[in-house]
Amino acid sequence: MHLVIVGNGVAGVTAAMDARAADPRAQITLISGxxxxxxxRTALMYAYMDVMQRRDLEPYERKVxxxxxxxxxxxWVVDLDAGTRELRxxxxxxxxxxxxxxxxGSRGRRAPWERDLEGVxxxxxxxxxxxxxxxxxxxxxxxxxxxxxxxxxLVECLMHHxxxxxxxxREPSYWPAALSVEEGDLVAxxxxxxxxxxxLGTEVKSMEGDGRVTGVxxxxxETIACQMVGVTIGVEPNVEWLRTVKTPPELxxxxxxxxxxxxxLPDVFAAGDVAEVEGRIEPLWYAAKxxxxxxxxxxMGEPVEYAPPTYYNSAKFFxxxxxxxxxxxxxxxxxxxxxREASVRVIERDGLAVGFxxxxxxxxxxxxxxxxxxxxxxxxxxxRLSEAQYDVEFGKVAL
Amino acid sequence: xxxxxxxHDLTNRGITGWIVAALLVWFYIALYFTESLTPWAQKVGLxxxxxxxxxxxxxxILVGGIAMIRKYGHNRYQVVRTxxxxxxxxxxxxxxxxxxxxxxxxxxxxxxxxxxxxxxMNPEYLFAQPWPFVVYTLAASLVIVPLLGALIGxxxxxxxxxxxxxxxxxxxxxxxxxxxxxSAAWKFEKVSIYSVFGISLLLTGLxxxxxxxxxxxxxVVQFQTWYGLIVxxxxxxxxxxxxxxxxxxxxxxRFFCPMAAxxxxxxxxxxxxxxxxxxxxxxxxxxxxxxxxxxxxVRAYAQRNESFTRASCVxxxxxxxxxxxxxxxxxxxxxxxxxxxxx
Numbered sequence: 001m002h003l004v005i006v007g008n009g010v011a012g013v014t015a016a017m018d019a020r021a022a023d024p025r026a027q028i029t030l031i032s033g034x035x036x037x038x039x040x041r042t043a044l045m046y047a048y049m050d051v052m053q054r055r056d057l058e059p060y061e062r063k064v065x066x067x068x069x070x071x072x073x074x075x076w077v078v079d080l081d082a083g084t085r086e087l088r089x090x091x092x093x094x095x096x097x098x099x100x101x102x103x104x105g106s107r108g109r110r111a112p113w114e115r116d117l118e119g120v121x122x123x124x125x126x127x128x129x130x131x132x133x134x135x136x137x138x139x140x141x142x143x144x145x146x147x148x149x150x151x152x153x154l155v156e157c158l159m160h161h162x163x164x165x166x167x168x169x170r171e172p173s174y175w176p177a178a179l180s181v182e183e184g185d186l187v188a189x190x191x192x193x194x195x196x197x198x199x200l201g202t203e204v205k206s207m208e209g210d211g212r213v214t215g216v217x218x219x220x221x222e223t224i225a226c227q228m229v230g231v232t233i234g235v236e237p238n239v240e241w242l243r244t245v246k247t248p249p250e251l252x253x254x255x256x257x258x259x260x261x262x263x264x265l266p267d268v269f270a271a272g273d274v275a276e277v278e279g280r281i282e283p284l285w286y287a288a289k290x291x292x293x294x295x296x297x298x299x300m301g302e303p304v305e306y307a308p309p310t311y312y313n314s315a316k317f318f319x320x321x322x323x324x325x326x327x328x329x330x331x332x333x334x335x336x337x338x339x340r341e342a343s344v345r346v347i348e349r350d351g352l353a354v355g356f357x358x359x360x361x362x363x364x365x366x367x368x369x370x371x372x373x374x375x376x377x378x379x380x381x382x383x384r385l386s387e388a389q390y391d392v393e394f395g396k397v398a399l
Numbered sequence: 400x401x402x403x404x405x406x407h408d409l410t411n412r413g414i415t416g417w418i419v420a421a422l423l424v425w426f427y428i429a430l431y432f433t434e435s436l437t438p439w440a441q442k443v444g445l446x447x448x449x450x451x452x453x454x455x456x457x458x459x460i461l462v463g464g465i466a467m468i469r470k471y472g473h474n475r476y477q478v479v480r481t482x483x484x485x486x487x488x489x490x491x492x493x494x495x496x497x498x499x500x501x502x503x504x505x506x507x508x509x510x511x512x513x514x515x516x517x518x519x520m521n522p523e524y525l526f527a528q529p530w531p532f533v534v535y536t537l538a539a540s541l542v543i544v545p546l547l548g549a550l551i552g553x554x555x556x557x558x559x560x561x562x563x564x565x566x567x568x569x570x571x572x573x574x575x576x577x578x579x580x581x582s583a584a585w586k587f588e589k590v591s592i593y594s595v596f597g598i599s600l601l602l603t604g605l606x607x608x609x610x611x612x613x614x615x616x617x618x619v620v621q622f623q624t625w626y627g628l629i630v631x632x633x634x635x636x637x638x639x640x641x642x643x644x645x646x647x648x649x650x651x652x653r654f655f656c657p658m659a660a661x662x663x664x665x666x667x668x669x670x671x672x673x674x675x676x677x678x679x680x681x682x683x684x685x686x687x688x689x690x691x692x693x694x695x696x697v698r699a700y701a702q703r704n705e706s707f708t709r710a711s712c713v714x715x716x717x718x719x720x721x722x723x724x725x726x727x728x729x730x731x732x733x734x735x736x737x738x739x740x741x742x
Contacts, residue, residue, distance in 0.1 A: 042683065061581065365677065
């Protein structure tokens with residue numbers, strides 16, 4: 001059997017390794033145009049900040065791929081024919097498959113005001129990192145538009161290189177998708193304390209310049225001179241390339257699959273950020289890993305009914321760490337911790353704790369998730385919060 | 400920008416890194432094998448080159464320690480640990496020996512133990528000392544060191560007390576990431592460190608045998624000289640510290656130190672100290688592996704949700720500090736408690 005995987009991100013590589021463990025004889029090929037070896041997209045910012053080198057981004061030693069007999073092809077897939085079970089590559093070669101996994105991940109969304117000028121960057125791929133590194137030395141000011149997690153990472157990198165940054169965030173409070181207004185204020189204050197010119201409730205209206213970008217004009221009517229513009233308004237499934245192939249699978253926002261990751265094409269599966277599993281997209285590292293494990297079982301013919309577990313996530317805004325579990329929105333109990341940039345928030349419904357949002361200290365999300373799943377009462381968990389703390393030794397924070 | 404590039408060069412085996420390494424090696428050769436530092440010591444009013452070395456060593460640990468505390472001030476473990484490192488260096492590794500010397504007493508370094516301080520278990524030397532020192536040395540080397548290693552891990556020594564570790568975790572901080580993370584380096588480490596440990600045990604055994612039989616074969620004398628030269632001077636000094644800018648800060652501690660070998664064994668056998676991995680939260684970014692001075696591929700454990708104890712881990716806690724998702728935590732606990740536990 002020849003198992004071909006398009007995309008060597010965490011979903012694709014996890015699937016390849018698990019498939020190899022399940023079937024020592026299968027021929028397994030990973031195809032990626034982005035990089036020859038699997039790397040951690042999550043660590044792009046550390047490469048940009050020069051605290052890691054490119055090779056450090058690779059989670060496995062290269063010899064692992066030889067030992068596991070995973071064939072790596074560095075090329076872009078340009079055509080898919082489900083009838084003849086063949087892929088065509090940009091380099092001209094064709095690859096035939098018995099089973100195919102589409103794991104092409106996410107890509108940065110394009111903004112309506114965006115123009116293709118030199119100096120406009122995203123921060124999702126290795127090529128984006130190349131562009132950022134190339135552009136940084138000639139940049140006296142940068143504008144980053146979009147206040148999600150990638151946005152704040154890009155801001156941190158630029159500040160690290162002593163490039164002044166204006167950070168434009170559409171929403172009136174910081175990251176309302178997950179943070180309450182009080183939490184948003186805490187994070188915004190922290191970001192400003194790093195010297196970032198953070199502007200809430202402000203969007204880009206248009207870009208200035210031709211050839212290289214020279215500035216942006218905001219919805220407030222101000223023109224900010226800059227030589228780099230980071231577009232970080234979110235990611236979307238990387239499906240555009242599938243719209244023009246001979247036999248496209250059914251696409252909605254992502255590649256549509258059932259709970260066993262089967263697409264509309266025979267023996268073609270999709271997993272990771274690119275997959276829309278029963279209408280749901282999970283653009284998270286751990287979810288992609290989980291889906292990679294599950295899709296490997298599905299491709300090996302095991303019955304799989306994938307359902308996402310209780311949500312949890314974590315992030316870091318400059319030096320401010322954040323952990324959440326369960327739901328993040330809705331009424332709840334918020335407490336700012338005395339004397340430090342930290343807070344706890346328990347989201348409450350009918351007296352039950354349905355979610356946690358913890359800022360500035362460390363938490364064991366497993367305990368929080370368990371409380372949500374066990375439908376514990378808010379009054380109870382508020383008294384037991386210290387059981388879920390995960391601070392360093394000598395550093396346990398008084399709640 | 401130039402400052403950044405220079406720092407990158409110095410800390411990533413660039414030309415400045417090589418120059419600093421060459422200077423450090425040159426310094427150690429001059430210190431161990433020549434008297435060229437003696438006039439410098441006398442110029443500043445010190446009686447020997449070793450006193451000068453002690454002063455320099457202490458100053459460097461203090462300066463590096465302050466930088467360390469400034470960098471990791473938000474992390475109590477790092478602040479407490481670095482504070483202890485500085486305290487031990489100033490008091491036990493510098494002031495007490497200097498005072499003893501001023502009082503014309505033997506210079507005892509009470510923070511160094513056999514098998515790192517090899518002579519302290521040489522019966523010829525040991526039993527010529529006053530009894531409190533004999534008791535202290537025997538109790539420390541044979542009971543306290545392994546017991547604490549089993550209870551709280553080798554870190555109590557390697558990253559809290561030891562001067563070699565102290566230098567690595569203060570002045571050496573900018574080079575900690577240069578340790579070799581490959582599985583080949585791990586294989587080499589297992590062979591080299593237990594070889595040195597075995598040789599140190601053998602030599603100690605021979606010295607005791609010679610002492611009991613009151614006859615020291617010339618081969619044993621020669622063995623002792625060579626051990627002192629290769630392990631004491633070349634590996635721990637010139638290679639261990641001189642190669643900071645090329646091989647990272649723990650080349651000696653990881654590959655050669657017999658004390659680290661002994662402590663590593665007790666750390667593994669004690670089954671208490673471990674690095675706990677928070678389940679399914681690792682994003683494989685690799686900062687933990689990159690900044691592990693012992694070259695442990697921490698990410699490999701974290702990304703497969705495996706809490707672990709490695710013999711080489713000195714418990715410096717930097718993996719936990721740099722982890723952007725708070726996945727790693729140093730713990731002393733019998734048996735790995737189920738992570739989804741609660742109580």
